Amino acid sequence: MESIINPLVLYLVCALGALALALALPRRNDKLAIVGGVVLAITLGLAALGLTSAAKSSGQDTPNLFFYIFAIIALGSSARVITHPRPVYSALYFILSIIASAGLYVLLSAEFMAFALVIIYAGAILITYLFVIMLATQQPTEASKQILDETDAVAREPILASAIGFVMLAVLTSAMFNGLSDLRAPKGMDTAQDSVLVQLPRKVDRILHRAGVINDDERVARADDGTALLDIANRTIVVENEDLGTTRVLEPDQWPDTLTAGNLDRLGYNLMHDHPMTIEIAGVILLMAMLGATVLARKHIELEDELKAAQARKLGPSLTLPPRRKSASQGGDA
Amino acid sequence: MNHMIDLITPLQLAFPEAVGNATLAHYLFVSAAMFVMGLVGFMTRRNMIVMFLCTELMFQGAGLALIAFGRHHLGADGQTFVIFVLCVAAAEAAMALALVVLLFRHRETLSSQAWKELNG
Numbered sequence: 001m002e003s004i005i006n007p008l009v010l011y012l013v014c015a016l017g018a019l020a021l022a023l024a025l026p027r028r029n030d031k032l033a034i035v036g037g038v039v040l041a042i043t044l045g046l047a048a049l050g051l052t053s054a055a056k057s058s059g060q061d062t063p064n065l066f067f068y069i070f071a072i073i074a075l076g077s078s079a080r081v082i083t084h085p086r087p088v089y090s091a092l093y094f095i096l097s098i099i100a101s102a103g104l105y106v107l108l109s110a111e112f113m114a115f116a117l118v119i120i121y122a123g124a125i126l127i128t129y130l131f132v133i134m135l136a137t138q139q140p141t142e143a144s145k146q147i148l149d150e151t152d153a154v155a156r157e158p159i160l161a162s163a164i165g166f167v168m169l170a171v172l173t174s175a176m177f178n179g180l181s182d183l184r185a186p187k188g189m190d191t192a193q194d195s196v197l198v199q200l201p202r203k204v205d206r207i208l209h210r211a212g213v214i215n216d217d218e219r220v221a222r223a224d225d226g227t228a229l230l231d232i233a234n235r236t237i238v239v240e241n242e243d244l245g246t247t248r249v250l251e252p253d254q255w256p257d258t259l260t261a262g263n264l265d266r267l268g269y270n271l272m273h274d275h276p277m278t279i280e281i282a283g284v285i286l287l288m289a290m291l292g293a294t295v296l297a298r299k300h301i302e303l304e305d306e307l308k309a310a311q312a313r314k315l316g317p318s319l320t321l322p323p324r325r326k327s328a329s330q331g332g333d334a
Numbered sequence: 335m336n337h338m339i340d341l342i343t344p345l346q347l348a349f350p351e352a353v354g355n356a357t358l359a360h361y362l363f364v365s366a367a368m369f370v371m372g373l374v375g376f377m378t379r380r381n382m383i384v385m386f387l388c389t390e391l392m393f394q395g396a397g398l399a400l401i402a403f404g405r406h407h408l409g410a411d412g413q414t415f416v417i418f419v420l421c422v423a424a425a426e427a428a429m430a431l432a433l434v435v436l437l438f439r440h441r442e443t444l445s446s447q448a449w450k451e452l453n454g
Contacts, residue, residue, distance in 0.1 A: 021371070025378050047367075051360050064360075071364045078368050078391055082375030087383050087444075094387055097368075101394055108361065108405040113413045117397075120420050125390070125427045132431045133383055136438040155378040165374035172366045176359050263413075270410035271417065278414075282421040289425030293432035299439075 009050040011170055016043040018166035025158035026085040033083065040079055044072050067107055074100035085152045091129050095122045111263045194232050196261040196269050201228035204237075204259065211256035214239050221247055361402035369395030381444050382437065386430045393423045 020043050024036025048068050077097040084090045098121045105114035155161075197204055201220050208214045221229040221240040229238035235252035271279065303311070372391030379385055397416045404412015434444070441448045 017367070021374055025374075047363070051363065067360060071360075074364060075367055075371070078371045078394075081391060082371055082379060082384070082388060087381055087387075090384050090387055094390065097391070097394065101368075101398055104361065104364065104398060105401055108401050110401050110405065110413050110416075113401060113416050116417070116420065120424065121390075121394075125424055128427055128431060129383065129387065132434060136383070136435055136444055152381050152384075154380075156380055158378050161374050161377035165370045165377070168373070169366055169370040172370075173363055176362045176366070263410075266410040267413050267417075270414050274411070275414055275418075278418060282418055285425050286421060289428045293428040296429070296432035297435045 007174060009046070010173055013043055013047045013050060014166045014170040014173070016046065017169070018162040021079065021083070021162040021165070022159045024079065024083040025155035025162070026083060026153055027155060027158070028153065036083070040076070044075060048072065064107075066103070070100045070103035070107065073097075074104065087133050087152065088130065091126055091133060094129075095126050098122045098126070109263060112267050194259075194261050196266050197259070198227045198230050198232065199269060199273070200261070200265065201226065203265070204228050204230065207256065207259045208237070208239075211258055213250065213254055213256055215241075217241055217243060358402055358406045361405075362399055365395045365398035365402065367395075368392075368398065380446050382434050382446050383431075383444060385446060386427070386434070389430075390423060390427070393419055 016039060020036050020040035022036070023032050024040060026033070048071075051068075074097050077093045077100065080093040081090045081097060084093060098117060102114040102117045105111075105117060201222055204220045208220065209216070218239050218241050221238040223229055231237075235255045237250040237255065238247055239250055240247040369392050372388045372395060375388035375391065376385050379388065397419050400412040400415045400419065402412075404410065404415075437449065438444060
């Protein structure tokens, strides 16, 4: 199979990226980090050029501007996450990378996941990280404000790690650039996503009523298994009047523009219909994580014996042991 | 008529060519590069919080690949999986951060080197 992108460009990008990261990872010499940043910028530019030519060879003449903007922001800030010596800035750059990936999600027509990503990741998880960064740091002294902790300032084995990582990237990408097809046009997606509507007769009822296409006493005809009688490909709808028992067929020109299944409809249907058990498991995982985090992070308070006794006396009435029934058991034996 | 992305519509009017789709391989390249950066960061950085941030970066890369493949097959399965990836990432973040706080209380440092003599 013919390779879409020139393998030489690909390997050059990987080698340069490894060099850039090896230089930019934190170390005592700050100047090397600047060099690393420059090399990284060159690498990203080269990768963008290589990918543009890949898009051209697959028949797309125009560069996909938004993809490149979001991809460069995402990769650049990811690089900064792992190269910035201060953890707080790493977390902030990670938020930037999340937002850029949310942009990529929108381009992939996964709008719901894009917003969920910003809310859950950037809003919730990363704020937790920031809290822990604030919690788990020593009180800074005047001297230590300027000097970084040894742990943060020097990376461990930067050259070896970036070499290994980018060999992996080269292998992964050279496999994936071998003749993978173009993303199908969104037009095909319309009919694919509208097929969910067959499963959602009440939503179709609501939309048709709102569009004023059918009368108040009419509704979409249901098949025996409860699915709506829609012909997605030919755009015809069977409408029934339950009281009179009559049916009629709406022609394609009466199909309202609003009768379409969005990203959320498809996602919700897929989640609830195809993966119901997984939701239960996810709930259990989250519950266990909550319990585990509470148990792990609680503080063990050492109390003196007297304090313990005082606490016990305070809790006394509710903690009285059940009376021993020695005599009763003896009586039973007798 | 394209009822696909309401959010993009004004952009599409302004730059009709700019929101055309890149190929699947483009997105997979970005996702692989993100994953590898997370991997390199996890291997090199010595601050435990940054190490866990790098695992989140790897989750990101995997999520992008899932969404791109889901788009390629025009189905919603990829997005459903990303929901579960997010769920696992949230659980992992809660546990990992609790662990980091616990370890910090013992040694007063976030360095992973402080725990290198751990053995089973």
